[in-house]
Amino acid sequence: MLQRRGRILLAGLAIGTTAVAAAACGGAEPAQEVAIRHQPTEGVTAPGGETAAPTGTAEADNLAVIEKVGEAALSAVQGGTLTCMEAEEDGKLWEVTVVTGDGTAHEMDVDAETGRVTSGPETEDSDKKRNRELVEGAKLDYVGAARKALTQVPGARITELNLDRENKKVVWETELVDEQDQKRELNINAQQGGATGTATPSPSPSPTES
DSSP: OGGGOOOOOOOOOOSOOOOOOOOEEEOOOOOOOOEEEEOOOOSSSSSSBOOOOOSSHHHHHHHHHHHHHHHHHHHHHHTTTEEEEEEHHHHHHHHHHHHHSSSEEEEEEEEEETEEEEEEEEEEEHHHHHHHHHHHTTTOOHHHEEEEEESSSSTTTEEEEEEEEEETTEEEEEEOOHHHHHHHHEETTTTTTOOOEEEOOOOOOOOOOO
16 A cells, blocks of 8 residues: 555566566565576567457456556556556555656555546655656556566466666566466566566465474
């Protein structure tokens, strides 16, 4: 929620075998390393080189929610660019960050069902220069990144999109949950639109020894 915010942007994924440092829109989380295996981009390509919207019911429904939530946030902060969105309460609520032209980050909560902003927007204390650089370096918006991610992991649902930087490249860090309820992490190049790799399912925590 908004009171838990104060987000610190973390590094994303590198091309090939590397690790993921996951961070939520509402605050930094302990880094969790996940092995990445590089694979070529899959999915349907629309005319003009753009990735077409997923055709599966689950993917299409998830994309529709992402678009609705994003449009609500962008309507609340006119002229801004969406840089982060994270699902909460099993996807019923989304935390969203929108950055305006001067680099100011505005955070809010959006109801996924009604498409209404339920809290905020509130100004976030963050690095305005860095925010501007991320926005300026991204040619692919959140919808394009979501489409690409959903074609990479069929049947999955996106739980987080986060614009960040890795090795001087602007990327969309994407977290998904697949059909087996396994967490997967994917990196989308925000300049070229290519997927750099699909994470193997995150390992389940070891049982606590008595």
